[in-house]
Amino acid sequence: MKRIIYTKIGGPDSIEIIDEELGRPEENQVKVRVYRAGINFADLMMRQGLYGSNPNFPFTPGYEVSGIITQIGENIEDLTVGERVIAMTGFGGYAEEVIVDSSRVIKIPDSMSFDQAAAMPVTYGTAYHMLVYLGGIKQGDSILIHHAAGGVGTAAAQICRSFGAKLIIGTASKAKKEFVESLGMHFVDREEGDFVRVCKKLTDGKGVHQAIDPVAGKHLMKSYKSLRNGGKLHCFGASSAVPREKRSIIAALRMWINTPKFNPMMMMNSNKAIFGVHMGKMDDEEIFKNHLIELGALLEKEEIDPIIDSVWKFEDVSEAQRHMHKRRNKGKVLLDFSPK
Ligand SMILES: NC(=O)c1ccc[n+]([C@@H]2O[C@H](COP(=O)([O-])OP(=O)(O)OC[C@H]3O[C@@H](n4cnc5c(N)ncnc54)[C@H](OP(=O)(O)O)[C@@H]3O)[C@@H](O)[C@H]2O)c1
Known part of the structure; x- marks a missing residue:
């Protein structure tokens, strides 16, 4: 073989x-x-x-x-x-x-x-874990999704819709605007757009209930700022460390140095939460398996595809x-x- x-x-x-x-x-x-x-x-x-x-x-x-x-x-x-x-x-x-x-x-x-x-498994399992299991997404919520046109991004958008999210904001490359909008998201150009401003503007200044950030580096603080009081941020990737197909140690170091170090005492004042998510390191296989079973049910009901x-x-x-x-x-x- x-x-x-x-x-x-x-x-x-x-x-x-x-x-x-x-x-x-x-x-x-x-x-x-x-x-x-x-x-x-x-x-x-x-x-x-x-x-x-x-x-x-x-x-x-x-x-x-x-x-x-x-x-x-x-x-x-x-x-x-x-x-x-x-x-x-x-x-x-x-x-x-x-x-x-x-x-x-x-x-x-x-x-x-x-x-x-x-x-x-990986795309929907991860999106479900963040938005539903950890985030407790509810009808009417507003959610910010980065890499919105990618594997996890498209899965996350479908899950948000299936749970009745009112507003989904998606960032991606300019060429994917129509595609992102076709999935029910408000598009923000990843390079030229200001997603913090858009999140605030479309939520009467409050910010979103949840943001999922696979970019890390200084981008993570912007996602944090996009949240409302009581909002939840999921840090689950570091794509800013991989700008090209060949390795860039400088980009990896920049990502590491620029990723904010949050202070829980400061976070108390805004009631915000941050989850670190790495499904490959989940010890409890049952949790992930249950996500897949629940996702299978959503697929049968044609709520996700x-x-x-x-x-x-x-x-x-x-x-x-x-x-x-x-x-x-x-x-x-x-x-x-x-x-x-
Ligand atoms: N922690 C976990 O358990 C877990 C599980 C699954 C995935 N992830 C993370 O989630 C993210 C998405 O994963 P995926 O597998 O669904 O991939 P994906 O989003 O389909 O990856 C490709 C897309 O990422 C976007 N992107 C952003 N920065 C990029 C860069 N520096 N180089 C290339 N593409 C870049 C591009 O779209 P645009 O430019 O249009 O945005 C590209 O089309 C990744 O960061 C991944 O590591 C984490």
């Missing part, structure tokens, strides 16, 4: 594909023939050595796949060969086959395509990642590993 590897810290050209035999699943494990693997922004950061929690090089990235179970280990009663599933691989998902613990596998309904299934930007042959993984570096994607980017 074919497996993609990150050979060393580098640009998209440092990615290689190797051939290898995968063994049999052990007790409580299943083997999955992968059809689709999701690409996440985190994968781009890992390739640049800026992620912090990936295995040593060389390694295979890939948090999430959809596919069909082809073998099961001992001690498994609720899964069978031939079932269509999502597998949360952690790492290693960029491959034709994966072996995972059965606790990280969820069956998918016949109505769900492999594309939809692979597009959901993953937006797929593009599906790339896995051999074109470098180009697929370049596409994201160039900020061209609208929605989720997937790799196609299905049998030819």
